[in-house]
Amino acid sequence: MEIVADGLGMRAGEVWLLRDVDLRVSPGECLVLTGPNGSGKSTFLRAVYGMQEPAEGIVTVGGAAPDERDRNFRRRLSVLLDDSDFFAEFTPAQHLDLLATSFGVDLDVDTLLAGAELADRADVTAGSLSAGQRRRLLLLGATARPFDVLLLDEPERALDAAGKRWLTDVIARATGDGAVVVLATHHPPLLGAADHVLELGALEPVR
Template identity: 60%
Template sequence: MTVKAAGLGMHAGEQWLFRGLDLDVAAGECLVLVGDNGSGKSTVLHLLYGLRAPSEGTIEVAGEEPDERAVSFRRKVAVLLDDSELFVELSPRQHLELLLTSFDADGAVADWLAAAGLSERADVHAYYLSAGQRRRLLLLGAVARPHEVLLLDEPERALDGQGKEWLAELVEQERAAGRTVVLATHHPALLEVADHVVRLG
């Protein structure tokens, strides 16, 4: 599946945050959005997930007009945004088990936790995880469930050096599996896994 946008524009007060933005990301490709804070990176992701409507232009994600309220859309598009949260009373193992069950998905929870370096914290309530460990769990929640498109907003936030290396590997795995990835980042190393780079601002 692909991500397409034509003539995309968004007002910010009386000014344009961005305008005339065209995107075309095929299955198995990664597009990276870069730019200063306030340049519109997060806004683009919100538009692609259907949380907001553009001021002008058209968008198609996984064959549909973005609408995060639509079950068919949510089943095809996984997302990690700036305000994504965990159920702090659940452990990492419980988080993933609940997620996979809700999507009728098969998956080796232990393998996912091991890949993210969370095996030793698998049964600790998320409240007691460090900021980096929480970020890893949120990323697992995005990629472990079935999806065709992955949207990530500054996924490197709170990750240490090892975590950032794991993140780059995760994006490579998504591409190899034929999924479409769009991410916003300030982490230069993620440009190395990009097929397309769009600079805003």
Template identity: 65%
Template sequence: MGMGVTARNFGVRAGDVWLFRELDLDVPAGECLALVGENGSGKSTILRCLYGMQVPLEGTLSVADRQPDELDVEFRRDVAVLFDDSDLFVELTPVQHLELLAGTFGLDLDIGELLRDAGLDERSDVTAGSLSAGQRRRLMLLGATARPFRVLLLDEPERALDAGGKQWLTEVVGRAKDAGAAVVVATHHPPLLEVAESVVDLSGQL
């Protein structure tokens, strides 16, 4: 099915300290790689490099058959992301967010069904700024995954989610894999490890 994400001899340094070095990653299409390790071990840094937000000091990266570049429109079309600092338009409702997404990508979305699946149907006409933290997280995850993508990058997506939200998150990752996407997720959530084909533990890398 092809390779979604490849890294060779990947290394990043913070000041004089290497977060990790000589790291190799292979995430085929239809599979999930989970990144684990304590805070500060480099999980988010890996994701930022894979999206082209940060350039590694060493190594080569290929994501969706391209060198990562967050400014490249075609790259952004192929790579969906949810980072910890991802945000919403606080003045827009969930319906309006999905309408904007549909317009941007030229999609015919069943917005009602998407919101029901995400547990947001009863909050569909409330502005994002009035949603709870968990509801906003669901909406951000929905925005990342309701459009086509070849690679999905998720940075601790379980944050702020309740038990039902975490179950839905696990289902979303499973669906992405079934659709042929390569998924890389930084997580502390054990059920996500169960749907991952491979796990990289960054604790004590050096």
């Protein structure tokens, strides 16, 4: 499910966040977005998910314009953005059970939780987890389900060193399985997962 941008431009009010972006990310590849806060990384992810229309140019996913309102499209893309959340009253095990039911797949819940170092918190409500544990649960929710494209906005946030190593392994498995991964990050080691890097810079006035 290839992602293609052709002359893509996005803006916020009277400033360009990104402009004249041309790229092609094929199945099994990872695109890493870098740059300071406010440079357009999250905006690019929202454009790929169909949450925000380009001001210029086009972006396509699987040869079509992205549309997060389309159920079939949403089932092929897995997304962890700033506003992603969990059910505070559910345990991590219940979250994964719900995910398996929703997508009609069998998940090895015990193995997934152990890999994310959440095995000893499997039956604790998510609302009582630490910030790093909640982040691991959100990442599990995004990556345990089937997907062709994985979009991650600063996935390393709140993770400790072990969590960041686990995240790197998760991304490698996703691309190894043939998915496209696009992630925005401030964590330099994640650049090692990149087949493509898009560095976004300072804002420009609209002209």
